[in-house]
Amino acid sequence: MTETAEATVDQLEVGLPWQHNFAGLGPAFYTELQPTPLPAPYAVCVNRLLAEELGLSTDMLATTAAVEAFTGSRPIEGARSLASVYSGHQFGVWAGQLGDGRAILLGELQTAAGPQEFQLKGSGRTPYSRMGDGRAVLRSSIREFLGSEAMQGLGIPTTRALMVTGSDAPVRREEVESASVVTRVAPSFIRFGHFEHFSAREQYGELRKLADYVIDRFYPECRATAKFAGNAYAALLEQVTERTAAMVAQWQAVGFCHGVMNTDNMSILGLTIDYGPFQFLDAFDPGHICNHSDEQGRYAYNKQPNVAYWNLFCLGQALLPLIGEQEHALAALESYKTVFPRELEARMRAKLGxxxxxxxxxxxxxxxxxxxxxxxxxxxxxxxxxxxxxxxxxxxxxxxxxxxxxxxxxxxxxxxxxxxxxxxxxxxxxxxKTNPKYVLRNHLGELAIRQAKLKDYSEVEALLMLVQSPFDEHPAHEDKAGFPPDWASHIEISCSS
Structure with missing residues (x-):
């Protein structure tokens, strides 16, 4: 692999130039462990567009060695796999310690798109799995693979998905399904919950170390701020607030429902993260609840902006021991009330031309x-x-x-x-160029998943192409731009995956 991460088959064999910046924070932040192998893994889909953007060889990703490696069934030389610990609020209630219950970070590569972390989701049980099995199923992996690329195609900040691999190993959810792993890519997978974890435990040294890491790597301008009397931690809170506000405005404008906006599902970089029970609206219903598990409607479409602010307030509380002055924290959060309506109105004006x-x-x-x-x-x-x-x-x-x-x-x-x-x-x-012709509707994903369960991935490939260029006409796929069938309204999506 070259300096811009242009990989070859042979280079996977000898090892990629992994870096381990997150691991450098120390063992309080994670547990090192190896993925749990899956038997006879096979390729489901490779995101060639992302591979090209990263400077990765698609030929390499198609090899048996790569499929085994990115399923967690073959050791990757130079990788230092770990699961991170965090806490968070789930459905508005403090849930205490959580963590990467089925995701394992391999490390970071210098790519043509800049430094990127690679993570295997569904790669086995970790110390943070609680009662879970650490696995993902083919259904949820395909939804995340297509969902994250749909958001990227719409220009909305998001984690990415490089590939999906599968195995016939059974995984029990509401029914028995087959196991799968999605390789996720992002500059960082740090969440609000990472800060909540150390703040709640009064581990203020670790809290400061984490905040300094995030500032120095992703928000260096916070060190030079003149606002908040030069308080870099308040400046960090303001930057995260503004990024989150802009992201949620984009969600609302395109009709995207996240479905489970817990604080542990909120990215410190303002990325859309954790594609579980998400949905793009069919009929416009401001009170639409896409998550079948959300019985109280906490994460309904029209509540997402307020929930995002609530989550940011939790982040502000977590950072308060570093910020010191409560007035600085409140002032940093106040920017949400300006940025969100401004960004949403600008997006809606663009939709009107x-x-x-x-x-x-x-x-x-x-x-x-x-x-x-x-x-x-x-x-x-x-x-x-x-x-x-x-x-x-x-x-x-x-x-x-x-x-x-x-x-x-x-x-x-x-x-x-x-x-x-x-x-x-x-x-x-x-x-x-603002109003897409194609979005990843639930029924389109469902049809692709049904075929994929029969090991026919042609619909996954077709949808990937459409969502990566959603503003183009694609006349051969007019049927995928039409009204959803009646049965689509009966699809139930929940937190299970």
Whole structure:
């Protein structure tokens, strides 16, 4: 492997140039252990686009050696595998110690896309598995593989998935399923929960070491801040707050539901992380609950912005021993209330093809969202049809989506008047690269998973191609841009994987 991580088959055999920066924090942060092998592993899908971005050889990833290595069934020379410890709030309740219950970090590689950590999810039991078996199933691994790439294709910060491997080894969930491992890639997998863990235990030396590590590696500008009387830890909280606010605004604009926004599922880098019971909206329902396990609706679509702030407040409490002044922590968190609405409004204006803000835009946005909710209009199809209308087609395909056509016509007149000042051609160009034609709908993922269980991965490959370029037309796949079938509303997704 070269300095930019251009790997060959032979180089996997002799070892990759792993670095172990997280491991350098010390044994209080993790447990070293080897993945638990799976019998007769096989390749399910390789993310060639990501491999190219990282400078990795797709030929290498297709070898038996690589499949075994990234399933955890073959030692990787130079890797220093470990599971990290963290704590967190789950469904709003302090859960105490958690940790990587089925994920094992191999280490970090210098890649063409910068330093990236590689993690095997589903690679066996760890000291933090609690009552779990440390495994992931094919169903959940495919969902994470496609879901993370769908978010990347939409331009939303996310962890990535390099490949999925499988084994016929049985894993019991609601039913017996087959085992699988997804290789995840990110600059860091550190979560809010890592900070909560050491703060709750009053291990303030470790808390400071972790915060200094994150600042020096990912937020060096915090050291030079003039705000908060030069307090780098308050500056860190503000930076994480603003990144998280911008990320959640992107979720809301595209209709993404995370499903389980526990503090241990929140990235310190503002990345979408831990794809469990996620969903892209079909019919627009602000109160939609995508997680079948979320009986109280804590993580409903319209509650995500407030939950993100609540989680950030927990992070602020965890960092308070380092920040010192409570006023600094509250001031750092206050930026959420400015950044989130600003970012969301900008995203929604772009969906309408409006490059700059004008008086009345907020009312225009709010009124169309009310109409979409009132008539349960398909969220993705509406925005794409509106984009095509602005680009030159008739308004009828958009109008046909509504039961209350008079209300839509009234809104449409106001929108047309607003467009006159924006420039129709420019608006259409902006909309067509903002409003995707394809999102990873639940039923599309379900159909791909059903085929994959029969060891036919063609639908996984097809969906991967679509979600990686979701704004393109792909005329051969029109069926995947249509309305979901009736049975799609009966799909239940939960925390089990």
């Amino acid at each position: 409006l490059p700059d803000a004008q008086p009345g835009d907020r009312e225009l946005i709010e009124s169309i969202l009310k109409l979409l909710a009132q008539d349960k209009v398909d969220y993705t199809i509406f925005w794409r049809r509106l984009s095509q209308y602005v680009a030159g087609t008739t308004v009828e395909p958009v109008r046909d989506l509504f039961l209350d056509r008079e209300a839509f016509d009234f809104w449409g007149k106001l929108y047309s008047q607003r467009l006159e000042g924006a420039g129709r051609a420019e608006a259409a160009a902006l909309m067509l």
